Amino acid sequence: MRTKGYIIVSILALLTFYGCNIVPKSVQYQREEEKLIGSTDIINPKIEEVQVILKDEGYEPGNTDGRMGKETRDAIKAFQESIGLRSTGYIDKTTLVQLEDSRRTKEILESKKDYVLKLKEVKQKDSQKAEFKPTTKDIQTALKKAGFNPGSLDGKMGPRTRQAIKDFQKSKGLVPDGAVGPKTWASLSKYL
Numbered sequence: 245m246r247t248k249g250y251i252i253v254s255i256l257a258l259l260t261f262y263g264c265n266i267v268p269k270s271v272q273y274q275r276e277e278e279k280l281i282g283s284t285d286i287i288n289p290k291i292e293e294v295q296v297i298l299k300d301e302g303y304e305p306g307n308t309d310g311r312m313g314k315e316t317r318d319a320i321k322a323f324q325e326s327i328g329l330r331s332t333g334y335i336d337k338t339t340l341v342q343l344e345d346s347r348r349t350k351e352i353l354e355s356k357k358d359y360v361l362k363l364k365e366v367k368q369k370d371s372q373k374a375e376f377k378p379t380t381k382d383i384q385t386a387l388k389k390a391g392f393n394p395g396s397l398d399g400k401m402g403p404r405t406r407q408a409i410k411d412f413q414k415s416k417g418l419v420p421d422g423a424v425g426p427k428t429w430a431s432l433s434k435y436l
Contacts, residue, residue: 281294290310291310291312321333329342379399380400385397389436390412392408
């Protein structure tokens with residue numbers, strides 16, 4: 245009996261000495277995960293980040309509470325499987341890199357989307373500005389109806405028309421520059 249015990253101890257000692265690993269895979273996965281993201285036994289902000297990324301990718305990690313529960317493990321497994329990794333349910337280097345890449349890609353796409361929306365908004369404002377083109381005759385007609393004398397309604401921007409525009413602008417509290425911009429036209433067009 246003693247001989248068997250010595251043999252087992254000797255074999256274990258040799259395995260340990262030569263670096264043979266007899267630790268179960270799940271323990272290995274858990275150790276690697278803890279090195280990368282920290283403890284999974286407590287509320288952990290890294291776990292919450294993983295949960296948010298998984299949720300954004302369409303997986304169901306449960307609550308995004310920073311706790312590593314069964315739903316989060318299942319979501320990690322599904323994510324790993326979808327990208328061709330061994331489906332362990334534990335965060336390893338490759339899984340973490342893929343999750344972070346996924347988050348960065350989404351941020352880039354959202355940034356591009358925001359840029360396109362802003363560009364459309366600027367173009368729309370520019371087109372609205374381009375739409376603003378009253379004729380000189382329209383301006384003269386509105387000035388006359390508003391009680392200002394632009395001279396004859398001939399469609400020409402002469403000194404009388406410019407002075408009538410300045411007088412109108414002063415009466416409305418606008419900058420009296422003699423030019424009919426959007427603000428001046430907004431006030432003047434009411435008289436057409």
